[in-house]
Amino acid sequence: MFYVNLKRFSFTSKHLLALIVLLFLFLIPGLIRDPYIWGILVMANIYAAFGISFDLLLGYTGLAVLGFGLFVGVGAYAAAFLNLYLGMPPWLTMPVSGLIGALFGLIIGVPCLRLKGLYLALASFAAAAICEKLVIVFNDITNGREGLSGLDPISFSNITNYYASLILLLVSTGILLCIVRSKIGLILKSICDEEIAAKAVGINTNWYKLLTFLISSFMGAFWGSFMAHFMMHAGPGVFGMHMAITIFMVTIVGGVSTIVGPVGGAYLLIIMNELLRGIGEVRLLIYAVITIIIYLLLPQGIVQPTIVFVSTGLRKVSNIFRIRNRSVGNSAIS
Amino acid sequence: MQFLEVNKLCKYFVGLRAIEDASFRLEKGEIVGLVGPNGAGKTTLFNLLTGFLNPTKGEIDFRGETILGLKPHEIVKKGISKTFQIPKPFHSLSCFENIVVSVIANLKTAKGKGRGAEEKARDIMEVLGLREKSEMLPGALTQGDLKILEVAKSLATEPELLLLDEPFAGLSVSEIGQLTSIIQDLHQNGLTIIIIEHKLRELMKIVKRVIVLNFGVKIADGIPEEITSNRKVIEAYLGSGGSSFASA
Numbered sequence: 001m002f003y004v005n006l007k008r009f010s011f012t013s014k015h016l017l018a019l020i021v022l023l024f025l026f027l028i029p030g031l032i033r034d035p036y037i038w039g040i041l042v043m044a045n046i047y048a049a050f051g052i053s054f055d056l057l058l059g060y061t062g063l064a065v066l067g068f069g070l071f072v073g074v075g076a077y078a079a080a081f082l083n084l085y086l087g088m089p090p091w092l093t094m095p096v097s098g099l100i101g102a103l104f105g106l107i108i109g110v111p112c113l114r115l116k117g118l119y120l121a122l123a124s125f126a127a128a129a130i131c132e133k134l135v136i137v138f139n140d141i142t143n144g145r146e147g148l149s150g151l152d153p154i155s156f157s158n159i160t161n162y163y164a165s166l167i168l169l170l171v172s173t174g175i176l177l178c179i180v181r182s183k184i185g186l187i188l189k190s191i192c193d194e195e196i197a198a199k200a201v202g203i204n205t206n207w208y209k210l211l212t213f214l215i216s217s218f219m220g221a222f223w224g225s226f227m228a229h230f231m232m233h234a235g236p237g238v239f240g241m242h243m244a245i246t247i248f249m250v251t252i253v254g255g256v257s258t259i260v261g262p263v264g265g266a267y268l269l270i271i272m273n274e275l276l277r278g279i280g281e282v283r284l285l286i287y288a289v290i291t292i293i294i295y296l297l298l299p300q301g302i303v304q305p306t307i308v309f310v311s312t313g314l315r316k317v318s319n320i321f322r323i324r325n326r327s328v329g330n331s332a333i334s
Numbered sequence: 335m336q337f338l339e340v341n342k343l344c345k346y347f348v349g350l351r352a353i354e355d356a357s358f359r360l361e362k363g364e365i366v367g368l369v370g371p372n373g374a375g376k377t378t379l380f381n382l383l384t385g386f387l388n389p390t391k392g393e394i395d396f397r398g399e400t401i402l403g404l405k406p407h408e409i410v411k412k413g414i415s416k417t418f419q420i421p422k423p424f425h426s427l428s429c430f431e432n433i434v435v436s437v438i439a440n441l442k443t444a445k446g447k448g449r450g451a452e453e454k455a456r457d458i459m460e461v462l463g464l465r466e467k468s469e470m471l472p473g474a475l476t477q478g479d480l481k482i483l484e485v486a487k488s489l490a491t492e493p494e495l496l497l498l499d500e501p502f503a504g505l506s507v508s509e510i511g512q513l514t515s516i517i518q519d520l521h522q523n524g525l526t527i528i529i530i531e532h533k534l535r536e537l538m539k540i541v542k543r544v545i546v547l548n549f550g551v552k553i554a555d556g557i558p559e560e561i562t563s564n565r566k567v568i569e570a571y572l573g574s575g576g577s578s579f580a581s582a
Contacts, residue, residue, distance in 0.1 A: 183438045183451070186427065186431060186434065186435045186438065187435055187438065187439065189424065189426055189427055189435075190424040190427065190432075190435045192426075193423075193424040193425050193426050193427070194422045194423070194424055194425070196386075196418075196422060197418065197422035197423070197424065197487075198424070198435075198439075199386070199405075199406040199407055200384065200386075200406060200410070200415070200416060200418070200422075200487075200488075201410065201415070201435070201436035201439050201440075201487050201488070201490065201491055202406075202407045202410030202411055202415075202436070202439040202440045202491050203407055203435075203439040204405070204407045205407070257426075
């Protein structure tokens, strides 16, 4: 765990791999000079953030909040109201939207604490569906099914949007990794494993579940707000089934209980979706088949096995260099 | 001030009397067996004492304070901890982390301050003989080690009253011996313990007093020698013809 590893930290092949991936992500705009691609990568970063926030709930507390789109939608509409009606700039609407999302998380979280599994999934999804209907009903202020358009963008330049989303994603991932690798993370895992046993050793399970709800809903709403500013639009679709399923798939494909997994899942699924766009509606079928194959072959997600595979390769390569250097050194001595 | 006082405790489930007017007192440092046939209400009584169930009627006072209405985690912080009949380890955490998390959960209380959680967890593992298994996942442990891990998790909460629910169930003779010596050591160090157990021969070697429940009613309370010859107890275990069988 984090509190142990800090004392025994040593640079491993996994850290080298992380550095290479980071370097690659920062150099992408220089390698691919296409603003359209940069826009797709921004969406990948946004869905990655949704995925890691959802993973905190699903993977670390066992809360299957299928209606996670609720928090995304609250964030998107909060940003739209704050920006369009109150004139707040995006850098301010995002944290404020996050706080409003956390308030919704509290409102939804308290009654949902008694629910588990499918019941929680359905209750949270019902809450998202109610919000979707409310947005359509109050069309005087929400513009109904059309949604609210004309939000200030974070930047008109997609390259700036890309770097903003990437840096914020790194910060979000870092914060969540710190949480799950801290003592709180250990407690969350124990609740996820055996809630009754966690209570029996003195853990206030409801408080920790609520804390997770608050963090996750804040992040979901913050990034929902980012998405609304990026797209310059907030529509009722963000509350819907499509958003919920996409976030769920990003997390499962990437790997539950990993935090970094959904980042890989988002990049794979969002990019795959774009690559298949050229072949029309058949792409949905191919998209679904590829996803099912991933579920069947790598139930733990794609990211962890990839990390193990690549970092093992890097270690072998470094060992070969080490042996060569040693033999060169030995021959020089002799 | 009584250490533990249970007064006219009742628990009814829909159409079922689980505990009826159970009353008993416990002195600090006692080691007591709680026995009775299946369905007698023993585990229900443990669940009432630890806040997992709320009683229908009655009083439970621990060190002079009522613990009625407290949640399980609050009762743990008061100093009562229980183990489960079927071990419930945190299966994705190592043995060491299983104990660390139990220590961490109680760090905010005054009794938990001052020493590192890891150091405390290591001490407990050392004392209970789990040091070699510290990095192992619970899934790789034997049934005996799982039972010891259950005790270790409970000890990590620094209890004053330890409730052990069938600690010997499913264990081999040697594992029972190992766990028996652990329980005796804990008792000698001043811990108050109540043990639910069906293996009466092993239980009677450890405890100084036995409480017997049958259909939720306390039918006997005394030293092991009295209990083993008590007609009501024999009938509860062997049926109405039991006393003649036992006397023969």
